Amino acid sequence: MKQRLAIVEGYRSPFCKAGTTFKTIQADGLGAVIVRELMARSALNYNEIDEVIMGNVAQPGHAANIARVIALQGGFGPETIAHTVNRNCASGMEAITTAANKIFAGEIEIAVVGGAESMSQIPLLFNAKMSELLLSLAAQKTLLGRLKLLSAFRPAYLKPVIGIELGLTDPVCGLNMGETAELLSREFAIGRAEQDAFALLSHQRASQAQSAGLFAKEIIPVAVAPDYKTIADQDNGPRAQQTLAALGSLRPYFDRLAGSVTVGNSCPITDGAVAFTVMAEASAKQRGLQPLGYLRDYSYAGLEGARMGLGPAYSTSVLLKKTGLAMDDFDLIELNEAFAVQVLANERAFASDQFAQKYLRRDKALGAIDRDKLNVNGGAIALGHPVGATGGRLVLTLLHELRRRGLQRGLATLCIGGGQGASLVLEVE
Numbered sequence: 316m317k318q319r320l321a322i323v324e325g326y327r328s329p330f331c332k333a334g335t336t337f338k339t340i341q342a343d344g345l346g347a348v349i350v351r352e353l354m355a356r357s358a359l360n361y362n363e364i365d366e367v368i369m370g371n372v373a374q375p376g377h378a379a380n381i382a383r384v385i386a387l388q389g390g391f392g393p394e395t396i397a398h399t400v401n402r403n404c405a406s407g408m409e410a411i412t413t414a415a416n417k418i419f420a421g422e423i424e425i426a427v428v429g430g431a432e433s434m435s436q437i438p439l440l441f442n443a444k445m446s447e448l449l450l451s452l453a454a455q456k457t458l459l460g461r462l463k464l465l466s467a468f469r470p471a472y473l474k475p476v477i478g479i480e481l482g483l484t485d486p487v488c489g490l491n492m493g494e495t496a497e498l499l500s501r502e503f504a505i506g507r508a509e510q511d512a513f514a515l516l517s518h519q520r521a522s523q524a525q526s527a528g529l530f531a532k533e534i535i536p537v538a539v540a541p542d543y544k545t546i547a548d549q550d551n552g553p554r555a556q557q558t559l560a561a562l563g564s565l566r567p568y569f570d571r572l573a574g575s576v577t578v579g580n581s582c583p584i585t586d587g588a589v590a591f592t593v594m595a596e597a598s599a600k601q602r603g604l605q606p607l608g609y610l611r612d613y614s615y616a617g618l619e620g621a622r623m624g625l626g627p628a629y630s631t632s633v634l635l636k637k638t639g640l641a642m643d644d645f646d647l648i649e650l651n652e653a654f655a656v657q658v659l660a661n662e663r664a665f666a667s668d669q670f671a672q673k674y675l676r677r678d679k680a681l682g683a684i685d686r687d688k689l690n691v692n693g694g695a696i697a698l699g700h701p702v703g704a705t706g707g708r709l710v711l712t713l714l715h716e717l718r719r720r721g722l723q724r725g726l727a728t729l730c731i732g733g734g735q736g737a738s739l740v741l742e743v744e
Contacts, residue, residue: 319609319742320415321599325429325591325711326353326535330550330699337547337586338435339540342371342703343378343385346431346588350389352535353427353590358604361390364592365423367397368414370406370430371703373437373482374399385431404651404729405615405737406430407589407706412613412739414593424598429590432703436586437482439475448472479584485733488620492732493569496576496654499624503660507575510655511562514580514696517652521553521693529692529719533711552583553697580655585699589707608714611724611740612638618674618734624657625674626736627728628664632675634726634738642682646722649709650684651729652694661730662686692716705729710741717743 328349331337337345346369354361367389369382378384383397391397402409407430414426441449448468455461484491490498499505524530536548567574568581591607599606614637616629627650635641642665652658662684664670671677692712695705709727717725728738 316415316419316612318419319596319611320411320418321594321596321604321606322411322608322610322710322714323592323594323599323604323606324353324357325533325589325607325707326356327533327589327704327708327711328537328587329534329547330552330585330587330701330708331547332552332699333434333584333586335551336539337433340433340586341378341436342373342375342431342433342588343381343388344540345433345537345586346381346385346429346590347388348537349429349535349588349590350385350427353592354390357592359425359592361392361395364391364395364425364427366414366417367391367395367427368400368410369397369428370400370402370410370706372401372403372406372432373434373703374401375433375436381431402735402737403732404653404700404702405706405731405735406703407708408613408710408727408737408739410707411591411593411610411710415610418593418595425592425594427590428593429588430704430707431588432701433586434479434584434701437478440478440481442472442474442476445472483732485620485623487733490621491569492623492653493576493581495621495623496581496656497570497574498621499660500575500656503663505656505659509659510575510580511559513655513659514562515557515559517690517693517696518554518557520691521550521697522555524692525549525553526555533715550698552585552699553693576654576656580696582653582695582700585701587699587701587704587708589704589711591707608717608741608743611742613737613739616736618736620734623732623734624653624660624730625664626730626734627661627738628670628681628736629675630736630738631665631726631728632677632681634740635681638740640740642684645724645726646688647691647713647716647725648684648689649713649725649727650689650694651700651705651709652690652696653700653730655696657730706737710739713741714743717741
């Protein structure tokens with residue numbers, strides 16, 4: 316990019332496991348709370364925002380173009396345009412990079428961007444037989460005809476299609492995300508013990524950061540529906556008392572006979588939302604603003620869906636070629652923890668000359684990932700992964716930690732279901 320995108324300010328909700336604190340709140344409602352609070356705390360007025368761009372994956376049926384619904388519920392007037400983006404797990408990043416493209420193309424000047432997801436609210440669906448029966452009943456005009464149709468009903472018709480399972484399965488390669496993780500465990504010979512040890516580290520780091528109040532600057536407390544008497548102000552995933560013994564007691568979930576991926580060394584399904592105000596660096600300076608940080612550049616890349624977990628290696632390879640940066644140029648790295656094995660596989664891939672030559676069209680490895688720079692405050696195994704919001708959370712957490720440590724540059728990267736990767740260069744002053 317010819318100039319940097321200023322990420323002026325940003326906030327998120329607590330990330331809460333699906334079926335817990337936010338189970339009654341729809342994604343648009345959660346997103347609207349964060350957008351409204353963002354604008355309340357902002358130096359910018361509503362009428363200065365040209366567009367709202369939000370990432371979302373599950374696309375709730377009641378809120379088509381959920382970004383528009385979030386904008387209106389979040390306090391914007393009907394004249395403010397809004398649109399929704401969906402790049403699966405990178406949707407929160409896609410919102411930021413889409414805004415950057417529109418800003419630098421001269422289409423808009425200032426945007427509110429982010430992502431929201433309620434994985435609690437992803438519905439159960441009727442199966443084909445039940446759907447056909449209900450449609451036929453609706454079309455039948457006589458009582459006798461309806462009774463005849465109902466006589467064909469069988470209890471098996473009530474077996475639901477689980478929406479979240481459907482959404483987490485790649486329709487092209489036919490594997491769900493956990494099964495792709497099992498493939499990486501075999502490809503890179505990553506055993507159960509190594510995965511559990513990484514999961515434990517995620518919980519330890521996240522719990523320590525939470526206890527030290529390091530997430531307080533990025534989290535907006537949310538009053539919980541329906542009575543609004545309870546205030547959620549912390550992520551509820553980190554387990555300070557997590558142990559290797561407890562992790563080791565869990566059975567493999569995706570390959571029950573010979574697998575190594577469990578619910579303990581995978582990220583939990585989660586509800587959450589995040590939002591930012593963004594503009595060109597020059598615009599921020601003209602206004603006398605002090606941005607949280609800057610987007611210097613970004614890249615997306617594609618790969619086989621069955622190996623989707625390696626997306627960060629592919630997209631970071633493109634990014635390094637594009638920018639001339641090296642891995643040693645990054646002071647901190649946020650790499651989304653969809654699965655422990657997926658992060659470990661990327662560590663191996665980044666450091667491997669053979670992998671670079673075979674898959675990345677490079678002579679040498681990208682460069683080793685320093686574990687002391689990686690997910691220093693824990694990751695999605697502990698914090699959770701609300702798919703439409705996670706990309707934004709990585710950006711937010713990374714910028715805050717760079718500022719706290721007095722560092723300059725970070726890499727935010729994640730794998731994307733279906734076989735893509737996203738990588739962003741972020742900087743602070």
